[in-house]
Amino acid sequence: MGEPRPERADARRNRLKVLEAAERLFAEHGVKNVSVDAIALEAGVGKGTVFRRFGDRAGLAVALLDEREVELQGKLLSGPPPLGPGAPAIDRVTAFLTAYTELLDRHVELFADSENASDGARYRIGSYRLWHRHIAILVEEARPDLDADYTAHVILAPLAADLHQALREEGFDLPRMQAGLVAAVTALLTA
Amino acid sequence: MGEPRPERADARRNRLKVLEAAERLFAEHGVKNVSVDAIALEAGVGKGTVFRRFGDRAGLAVALLDEREVELQGKLLSGPPPLGPGAPAIDRVTAFLTAYTELLDRHVELFADSENASDGARYRIGSYRLWHRHIAILVEEARPDLDADYTAHVILAPLAADLHQALREEGFDLPRMQAGLVAAVTALLTA
DNA sequence: GACCATAACGGACCACGGTCCGTTTCTCAA
DNA sequence: TTGAGAAACGGACCGTGGTCCGTTATGGTC
Numbered sequence: 001m002g003e004p005r006p007e008r009a010d011a012r013r014n015r016l017k018v019l020e021a022a023e024r025l026f027a028e029h030g031v032k033n034v035s036v037d038a039i040a041l042e043a044g045v046g047k048g049t050v051f052r053r054f055g056d057r058a059g060l061a062v063a064l065l066d067e068r069e070v071e072l073q074g075k076l077l078s079g080p081p082p083l084g085p086g087a088p089a090i091d092r093v094t095a096f097l098t099a100y101t102e103l104l105d106r107h108v109e110l111f112a113d114s115e116n117a118s119d120g121a122r123y124r125i126g127s128y129r130l131w132h133r134h135i136a137i138l139v140e141e142a143r144p145d146l147d148a149d150y151t152a153h154v155i156l157a158p159l160a161a162d163l164h165q166a167l168r169e170e171g172f173d174l175p176r177m178q179a180g181l182v183a184a185v186t187a188l189l190t191a
Numbered sequence: 192m193g194e195p196r197p198e199r200a201d202a203r204r205n206r207l208k209v210l211e212a213a214e215r216l217f218a219e220h221g222v223k224n225v226s227v228d229a230i231a232l233e234a235g236v237g238k239g240t241v242f243r244r245f246g247d248r249a250g251l252a253v254a255l256l257d258e259r260e261v262e263l264q265g266k267l268l269s270g271p272p273p274l275g276p277g278a279p280a281i282d283r284v285t286a287f288l289t290a291y292t293e294l295l296d297r298h299v300e301l302f303a304d305s306e307n308a309s310d311g312a313r314y315r316i317g318s319y320r321l322w323h324r325h326i327a328i329l330v331e332e333a334r335p336d337l338d339a340d341y342t343a344h345v346i347l348a349p350l351a352a353d354l355h356q357a358l359r360e361e362g363f364d365l366p367r368m369q370a371g372l373v374a375a376v377t378a379l380l381t382a
Numbered sequence: 383g384a385c386c387a388t389a390a391c392g393g394a395c396c397a398c399g400g401t402c403c404g405t406t407t408c409t410c411a412a
Numbered sequence: 413t414t415g416a417g418a419a420a421c422g423g424a425c426c427g428t429g430g431t432c433c434g435t436t437a438t439g440g441t442c
Binding site for chain 3: 008009010037051056
Binding site: 151176 | 341
């Protein structure tokens with residue numbers, strides 16, 4: 001890990017152009033109907049630039065989600081309870097699941113794209129790691145007899161974007177899923 | 192639903208050739224290092240034939256998994272307890288999860304491929320449907336106060352192949368995951 | 383056996399994600 | 413200001429999944 005050199009001016013310029021172009025095209029045509037070529041074109045940038053910057057298509061989606069996720073992360077780490085510290089574990093988990101599903105529901109397509117990293121990149125990126133650690137700590141608090149690390153993955157699994165999307169299409173609405181999830185996880189964490 | 196016309200002789204011949212070729216190549220080079228072109232070539236068949244028959248890459252994986260899954264399905268529906276009918280719901284769910292994770296662990300790559308149907312095809316195919324219905328019935332039996340339909344999806348979510356794969360790579364072994372899953376689901380289904 | 387409707391075949395073709403590498407732009411220090 | 417080294421650019425290029433449609437095999441009928 002060397003020092004992270006400041007971002008070069010042209011790099012920053014292009015990064016913003018790409019993000020902006022992607023947001024525009026995604027909003028207009030739907031995430032999955034927009035190719036990376038199209039984004040590069042709209043941004044007035046070479047395709048190689050997009051990949052250099054974001055790694056792959058999923059990375060671009062991650063970048064677009066980032067600011068919304070960061071907001072939630074901030075609330076978890078230092079916001080008011082029950083999302084932030086200071087409430088019982090079950091309440092905090094419930095608050096997290098509710099907030100996350102809200103976010104997920106509003107940006108399913110983007111999440112779906114961001115989770116599609118053929119290899120398991122999804123489980124290695126920062127935000128998943130953070131959600132996982134957060135939940136694991138709360139599991140440990142509520143049910144020290146369980147395998148907190150693994151159980152946290154179990155709790156996060158139903159938040160997969162493709163499942164959410166499929167269930168929406170099957171007629172489930174958000175409140176029903178939130179209620180179901182909270183009920184399940186509450187049962188799980190109540191000794 | 193019209194009558195399903197018997198399979199034509201050449202079609203059957205080619206179907207078997209493709210399945211056989213795929214199995215061979217997958218075993219030798221790893222599922223994700225084998226292209227559909229390569230399979231068609233090895234099978235001595237046009238690429239179009241493969242797609243006509245199996246729809247897409249995921250469909251081919253599904254076909255390869257089919258016989259193993261059918262075996263488990265049979266045991267669920269009419270085998271001896273606790274997998275089959277006649278045991279308490281929790282025991283049946285436990286037995287199912289144990290058996291399924293066994294299967295999943297043995298064929299992760301294939302499962303991963305089969306679940307990669309960019310759109311949510313995964314949740315629409317027969318086997319998922321069947322697992323879901325099975326679990327939903329047992330949830331209903333054990334915890335009639337829960338939303339059985341949705342809860343069944345929650346219980347199946349941790350069985351996603353990409354998660355399983357990622358956790359294996361992170362050092363979790365099968366018994367640990369089985370134990371964790373059974374513990375979680377037991378807690379969930381115990382009122 | 384000849385004929386026909388129909389289903390299956392197969393490979394050229396396309397779009398897309400991702401890589402590569404010669405060219406351009408930036409930064410910073412002298 | 414300039415020059416050198418590093419970093420970023422960008423578009424030609426590649427492999428892959430998936431489609432299309434003219435050609436060929438199949439199996440029933442007379």
